[in-house]
Amino acid sequence: IRWRSTSLSPGDGVRITMESALTARDRVGVQDFVLLENHTSEAAFIENLRKRFKENLIYTYIGSVLVSVNPYKDLEIYTKNHMERYRGINFYEVSPHIYAVSDNSYRSMRTERRDQCILISGESGAGKTEASKKILQYYAVTCPASDQVETVKDRLLQSNPVLEAFGNAKTLRNDNSSRFGKYMDIQFDFKGAPVGGHILNYLLEKSRVVHQNHGERNFHIFYQLIEGGEEDLLRRLGLERNPQQYQYLVKGNCPKVSSINDRSDWKVVRKALSVIGFSEDEVEELLNIIASVLHLGNIQYGGEDSGNAYITTDTQIKYLARLLGVDGLVLKEALTHKKIIAKGEELKSPLNLEQASSARDALSKAVYGRTFTWLVNKINVSLAYKNASVIGLLDIYGFEVFQHNSFEQFCINYCNEKLQQLFIELTLKSEQDEYEAEGITWEPVQYFNNKIICDLVEEKFKGIISILDEECLRPGDASDITFLEKLENTVGGHAHLTTHKLTDGKTRKVMGREEFRLLHYAGEVNYNVNGFLDKNNDLLFRNLKEVMCMSDNKILTQCFDRAELKDSRRPETAATQFKTSLAKLMEILMSKEPSYVRCIKPNDAKQAGRFDEVLIRHQVKYLGLMENLRVRRAGFAYRRHYETFLQRYKSLCPETWPSWQGKLADGVSTLVKHLGYKPEEYKLGRSKIFIRFPKTLFATEDALETRKHSLGERESHVSHAVVVQAWWKGILACRRARRRREAANTIRRFIKGFIYRHNERCPENEYFLDYVRYSFLMKLRRNLPKTVLDKSWPTPPTALIEASERLRKLYMQNMVWGYCKRINPEWKHQLEQKMVASEIFKNKKDNYPQSVPKLFVGTRLNGEEINPKVLQSLGSEKMKYAVPVTKYDRKGYKARPRQLLLTSNSAVIVEEAKLKQRIDYAALKGISVSSLSDGVFVLHVPTEDKKQKGDVVLQSDHIIETLTKVAICADKVNSININQGSITFTMGQGREGIIDFTSGSELLVAKAKNGHLSVVSRNNGGI
């Protein structure tokens, strides 16, 4: 509820705004913990959270820090209307929201020209990533934009699904857990439009590529590809649509997650990739890599435990060679050998089973990890922009404690210590320091400074990371256990570290022998040292690197640089790299003005409406929220340098307007007294004014707004403005008049042209005729026939009839040519047979039309359905076609099941193992069928031939196909007689038989009373 009044004096405006700010609060609990009666009570704090959570009020402030509780359900608070409501509104006037924080940062960036950052923290599943997405959406919707900006906005938004596909996975804590840290700068130009971005990524959890804990999954992209990838894509990649087939996907035994739809996510990701600007080739190469990782996982080794390993799965190597663009043999060798350089000579030594498996896994991890980094860089290129103000978003893994905690949790939790340190530096400590420096009296707040833990981890020479590196680099028999021992010997006495050996009975019971325990600011975590050295070394054998450097895949050539092979220095260890990148991140964050979003997870079951008090109390504690609140309550919400404050608000007081001549502090004092600030609302320090409540400041801001309006009207530059305005209006009017003139001319020319359209070309109709031609050609372009069969064509104007005819011919020829070029040999063969069928039967036999859409098959009987003895007796004669038929005896017309085989020389009639009759094509006199839709036909043979027992009467269910084949094989296209009514045939020994054809409702073949064979075919009978 903003107060806009010109009739009241500024002082009244201030009062009324303050009132409304106080009453605009949510009705449930307090919307700012600062307003809690008993602000030191944790119970009261949690009670307030609970009350609000019950009413779906998931956001609450502590001063300017936003506390957010994951609702685990979709709330109707992220609509465009909500965004509008928070736009340009002071923090305290509407209920707390992530949009308020977003808007506040945005406005500070615009008005104070200072870079901002929003730090989102909380444990895994607390809603950090969702919060960062909401912020991004808010900017995308509410910030001003131009055309070019639209694409950047889309890219910014679409970078999320891509990064999530490749960097997120289902864990026990969160179905969509970010397995990498992300800091994203959103860049804004001087108009406040988002124009670019930049992403920094931190420590992808690569080990997930090769192993997942029970109930967890690998990165989403693998499942998306397998579930959503199109058939021919999967075929090209050599993948099956079943995640259970892949060793790298079965470890967690959890291929499907109810909250995730891999198939539709796949579509989203494919679209996002093209919005971001990935070319089709790049996508193809990217997917080749993803598929390769799955194939790598399925490589299996044979060999004794101590003997040399060899690869038992050659198909994988074949696919890998193709997908990665490398030599299969070289890859095979690199996966089973290692190259050592000894005394300047290269030696190859074979690997045993275990070494080979871990070399393979190392390759998978390296390939995936580096591809991920490539992906981030690629996105950065598409978002690149220079010279901008920025708002940074930090969404980084929250504090993590599992049953088994390894190197990754160590790094993640170290990162959280650093962020807590930053939070302390920036809020608690700097707050207190400032009061001290300004000579303001206040009670110091006790808080736990976690610097001691950061030092324990990162200190040079003495810190855990240094000790770990030393073990990694030391020659000799260093192992995870010697690392643990070294920890005990060097930092064993530290108050925040203990091990199984060092601790006492009670703790010892809950610790493994291979564990060390860190007392983090957030709580205790036991880390198992198993794998620490390997993960920190992150080694990939030299020859595997060499193979990757030789790849044809353009992404891999960027990921594996040949220069790396020449560099003989040891690469930095994983922990040290992480430490360095964190230090850089801290620098970036320090240079910006921070806002905080502290996310809380209400329960471990990912359930809506459940408020697990124990879990929440723990988070409130380790997020330091109570300390935060105590400092806020003791302190002042806002502070400004005297000079800035006076400069901004001097117009609100007659004594300070238009300028104040005395000391700054006195000016400010006069000003605030005039504004009616009460003594408890502010304090004056050495160089700054401190304002206790934000609402006081906001009220002053509103008064200023009101004042600006009234000032604007009175001042003398009004007349100057009028002059400028008049000129500008004049220019606009001239432009409008010119455009109107031009439009009138166009219309006039058009009408004239229409009148003279039948004359010879002349200046009057030139414009019109050209227009008609042009529009016909344009129309033609839009309405070209799509297929050879489409005979439509737009009607041309008279002047273009000839041209149109020629174009049509050319276009048809072109389409036909294109069609022919696309035909493959099989289809060509099919069409040739159909042509023959058409020549023989079209308009002659009733069931021909039904046969047209059905494809002719190669044969109706395959090898196993024909008796081997028959095949044997056919010897070397090639079988062309076989079909089951019914034969009608010459005597009595009994129906017998037979097979008709067409070989290269003859038609053969077979009864199971017996070759009943063989008709050489040369001897085949002709073939008779009826014109109706029955399947009966007669093969005529010479009567003189004593070997033959007379003509053969057969029936086939595929008459058109069968006879076409016979015609082609026997070269008798012209010897097929199609008869109306009846067929006469010879029965041997000069006797004659007759078949009568009629049509009826039911197919019937039987001997009639007159001794003829009567065939009744159905009106729309079979083919």
Ligand SMILES: Nc1ncnc2c1ncn2[C@@H]1O[C@H](COP(=O)(O)OP(=O)(O)O)[C@@H](O)[C@H]1O
């Ligand atoms: N504001 C919200 N509204 C609705 N659901 C949410 C919200 N924040 C988080 N969630 C739910 O919680 C899940 C975990 O959130 P996410 O942001 O991925 O956690 P984090 O990044 O902290 O690990 C999301 O997938 C979503 O289902």
Ligand SMILES: [Mg+2]
């Ligand atoms: Mg996340």
